[in-house]
Amino acid sequence: MNRKLLVAGNWKMHGSLAFARDMMAGLKSGLPNDPGFDVAVFPVYIHLYEVINNKPEGIYCGAQNLSEYDDGAVTGEVSAAMLQDLGCDMVLVGHSERRTMHNEQSAEVAKKFAQAIKHNLTPVLCVGESLVQRQSEQTFAVVWQQIQAVIDEVGMAGLASGVIAYEPVWAIGTGETASAAQAQEVHQFIRSQLASNDDTIARRIRILYGGSCKGSNAHELFSMPDVDGGLIGGASLTVRDFLAICEQADKLSQGDK
Numbered sequence: 473m474n475r476k477l478l479v480a481g482n483w484k485m486h487g488s489l490a491f492a493r494d495m496m497a498g499l500k501s502g503l504p505n506d507p508g509f510d511v512a513v514f515p516v517y518i519h520l521y522e523v524i525n526n527k528p529e530g531i532y533c534g535a536q537n538l539s540e541y542d543d544g545a546v547t548g549e550v551s552a553a554m555l556q557d558l559g560c561d562m563v564l565v566g567h568s569e570r571r572t573m574h575n576e577q578s579a580e581v582a583k584k585f586a587q588a589i590k591h592n593l594t595p596v597l598c599v600g601e602s603l604v605q606r607q608s609e610q611t612f613a614v615v616w617q618q619i620q621a622v623i624d625e626v627g628m629a630g631l632a633s634g635v636i637a638y639e640p641v642w643a644i645g646t647g648e649t650a651s652a653a654q655a656q657e658v659h660q661f662i663r664s665q666l667a668s669n670d671d672t673i674a675r676r677i678r679i680l681y682g683g684s685c686k687g688s689n690a691h692e693l694f695s696m697p698d699v700d701g702g703l704i705g706g707a708s709l710t711v712r713d714f715l716a717i718c719e720q721a722d723k724l725s726q727g728d729k
């Protein structure tokens with residue numbers, strides 16, 4: 473099954489309104505017309521409106537987090553309905569920085585995923601193991617537990633409305649990228665586990681790789697049969713670096729992939 477590649481830039485807690493405008497102008501002039509791959513950016517909440525109003529047609533915009541609640545007395549949180557109302561298309565859930573720095577547990581992440589699909593946002597479920605977990609051969613167990621929690625909450629049909637991003641924690645922001653073979657091994661594991669529940673959904677769902685992905689390694693990573701693009705942190709923060717990754721996705725989308 474042909475899955476469209478997705479190149480997604482997670483700006484994390486970087487940027488300014490001027491940065492958001494400049495990035496959108498740069499992508500408008502630098503991206504191919506009608507690309508054969510999808511592009512998304514994830515600014516901080518307060519820059520979403522700027523991006524939504526300046527983004528080139530066809531680019532998706534998403535938030536980096538959302539509340540697990542519908543509404544109410546939850547100071548500092550933002551609901552899925554609010555993101556949808558603003559014009560967001562997507563939202564990250566369970567990024568490792570939220571799991572570690574904000575102690576988000578898989579059950580909470582699953583509730584956030586459910587909120588996203590209830591409000592027609594595409595959730596990007598981030599999963600991945602720490603270095604210690606990899607060294608103690610727990611990678612598959614950790615990653616599957618994180619995905620299973622979401623399936624328990626929304627079922628396979630719910631999961632199918634989202635995207636999965638495999639981000640080994642040891643590769644995030646470290647400059648140390650998983651090799652293409654290491655990424656493929658985990659992506660293939662995820663897809664085969666999903667296939668034992670529902671083969672059609674397993675073949676259809678996109679699984680992105682994240683962790684020190686850049687222009688120089690994107691082609692090799694995205695060429696892997698079960699890698700459907702990337703969730704990019706550091707290299708999404710300049711037009712040049714982000715377009716260098718998009719260029720590789722463009723080449724692949726015009727070729728065999």
Ligand SMILES: O=C[C@H](O)COP(=O)(O)O
Nearest residue numbers: 482644645683684705706
């Ligand atoms: O969400 C993006 C990932 O955390 C990857 O970040 P990075 O590309 O800076 O390693």
